Amino acid sequence: MTEHYLELQDIDQARSMGLRPPEWERLLAVLGRRPNLTELGMFAVMWSEHCSYKHSKTALRQFPTGGPQVLQGPGENAGVVDIGDGQAVVFKIESHNHPSAIEPYQGAATGVGGIVRDVFTMGARPIALLNSLRFGDLSSPKQRYLFAGVVAGIAGYGNCLGIPTVGGEVYFNDSYTNNCLVNAMCVGLIDHHLLTRGRAQGTGSRLILIGARTGRDGIHGATFASEALGEHSVARRPAVQVGDPFMEKLLLEACLELIEAKVILGMQDLGAAGLTSASSEMAARAGSGVELDVALVPRREKNMNPYEIMLSESQERMLLAVEPEQVPLVLATCAKWGLTGTDIGQVTASGMVKVLFNGIVVAEVPARPLASEGPVYHPLATEPPWQALVTALNLAAIPVPEDLTAVLGRLLASPNIASKEWVYRQYDHSVRGDTVTLPGSDAAVLRIKGTKKGLALSVDCNSRYTYLDPYRGGAIAVAEAARNVACSGAKPLAITNCLNFGSPERPEIYYQLTRAIAGMAAACEALGTPVTGGNVSLYNETAGQAVFPTPTVGMVGVLADVERRVTTAFKQEGDIVCLLGSTFEELGGSEYLKVVHNLERGLPPALDLAAERRLQSLLVALAEGALLASAHDCAEGGLAVAVAESAIQGGLGARIDLSPLASMRKDALLFGESQSRVVVSLAPTHFSAVEILAGAMGVPFVCLGRVEGDVVCLGRGQEAIIRADVASLAELWRGAIACHMSP
């Protein structure tokens, strides 16, 4: 009797695993025969959107990926950029949207686990985590459940690992009601000579599987992540993995110890598609083959067949390629850390992934077609008819509110603007003793012990802008992430990104995707921050309702002297408050229009990339000259919110006169979100130096007032427009999210 995992499959089986008829035909052509169940399963997961990027590959080619600082671009487990002194930063962002929507705690926790493994797979010590989270309206109990569960899951996993979660962003919008987004970013530090890659090198090298035992969890997780959510998605809960951060901590320490010992030829974590992707990608990258006997894989469930073992997405596992004589050392290191390490096979020159079960061949497929030569689609991109409608905005029909102080209060209490302290106080953000700018500023800053350098990190995306204009929104996501990093005084180096969109098979979604990528690419090009990798998460939609297009950008920057870092908070009474950049009458896509007028319309603010670049260069120069006391990007809520946030964080008031700015509607002046603007404060003795430098570097510079007292006053000449004491603004801003979460 033939075991069922050896039975040859047909097109109906293929379809049930998510493969389409043309993909089935392609598979037949690759193999020259019909696949058995194990082989079909392997192709189904590797050719899923999640693993193969089949709908986004073409569009992704628009990204600039090169630059003198790039040591490793896209295609590896994570990107790598040089930061001098023989050191490099390894970083990547990844989504765990689908699992988190079904089981928020474990979905988010395993998202952290996966991205951390991607970083230490490269040989780097993970030093920081960030995240970007999006949910529906917090007035809904379901949304609060998801939000609380995701935050607890990230905390539960990251805190246990001892990697500080230093920054992030949280947005609430109805478009995320049925599809929350959970993007996790990890940043690691490495000496160049220890860089390791996911390659199965050297014929005869042994393949050692280390870490957790393999169970039936997460089988077809990658396939699940490649379809839209529906009412039956809850039944997919078995496709969500369960995390064990303690196991990950042991795995991390054991792997880094082996990296230090320089015995690893190649290493790859078992993430989406488990052993199938790890083995085939390692072979494909090295141009080699692999031969495994999966009966040797330690299992935690009985009677698992090779199909299940190859597809399991059990967490906290790693596959290593090592020279045969190093196997005892690897196993001894595993034993020291209490880990199971098992020699499950070897590297071959065959170009094939050959899977055995107790010595009997159960699958034999070519590595490259499986791992990197999957189907590629060129979907139709069509601008949807509603796009032009939503950008239309008749400002004349929108009244300017009487009480603009009250409007400022409402904006500060909007969960999108309010302090995220409720979130980040649940994350250990100070472990490792390197976090020198804590969460709450524009970018988190870490020192690098033993050097003068600092790293600035930020994640950003205003998806309302991308919804209204995908190109401009994509460009702004990159520009703002870079601006945040520059506000801290760091030079932006490179990005990773996570593209969260709906189904690419719908022309309007593919339009959003390609346009957003084009906008991001233009900004990356202009700002000198290439893309070093990332992740694409498609099918974020339910019943045809997609999320706002959300291309999250994770930015890394470097400070030559970490002592020169700049933060958001006003520091000193008497300091002069100035605005860098130009203010236009732009209210389209603003948080103000949404909160006060319940409108999500209009064109997002214009972005002049050359002006943006000049602004960022100036910020870095000002920080290097120690000329700034504070710097804060004008983002959601515009100039008034930026001033209020600097005041709240510094516990100091400010008197601001807006008359030097162009004449326009008061709401646009205060709450408009014109790009490339930064509110800075500086000691009076530095004023002329800053003015001269701004002039020389071509950045508009106006003096608006002073840091003083404990009241925030914004006016125009003699006319007072906003007047509120810092303490009451602080209460609104700090308490808003906690208030929603403990009603």
Place this chain on the structure above:
Amino acid sequence: MRFGVVVFPGSNCDADCHHAVGTVFAQEAEYVWHEEKDLSRFDCIILPGGFSYGDYLRAGALARFSPVMGAVVEEAGRGKLVLGICNGWQILLEAGLLPGAMLKNNHLQFRCETRHVRLENSNTPFTCTGHEGQVLSLPIAHAEGNYYIDQVGLKDLEAQRQIVFRYVDSRGRVSKEANPNGSLGGIAGIINKAGNVLGMMPHPERATEEILGGTDGRLIFSSILQWWGGQ
């Protein structure tokens, strides 16, 4: 002075403690793997924070069975200094070197922030450079810091002046708002009767350098060095 920093599987503040004593205070510092059985070469043993054994079962419950704990008990008995920080304190409670038990924070969440603690007893090797009533600003980062002891035990702690730190507000007053985890009487750290084993929830090692936003944690390490110098 020679410091041993114990590394359990899952410790994650070991490097921070090593950095504080070894680099910031320039003392001899050595990592000690949890399987070691002889700690006689050290003057002070630090049990660092983290999630030893994943904190599975109960924080510190499994670490107390590590081989190294026998040696810790032995050295404590000889009067060597033992400092348990966060998870280290939880382990000292589980090992019976300190009385009482740790519950989950009363709000059931992890909490990472800077808090004020008041120094209750400056007559210890860990606090001798401070003065009673002094308010320190120290980072906390834990999910299980809700200290509990029965009434008899509490009276005993108070009678023997074993309570070393309490959570307070910036003006030094104990209050519900100033207490980040619900611990009994705002207790943030206690010492054994012999006065050589201290357990505390806040992380002094994260507050030893200006660049990290505060240096109040230096008091603990300076005191240890001063006390030891006087021996």
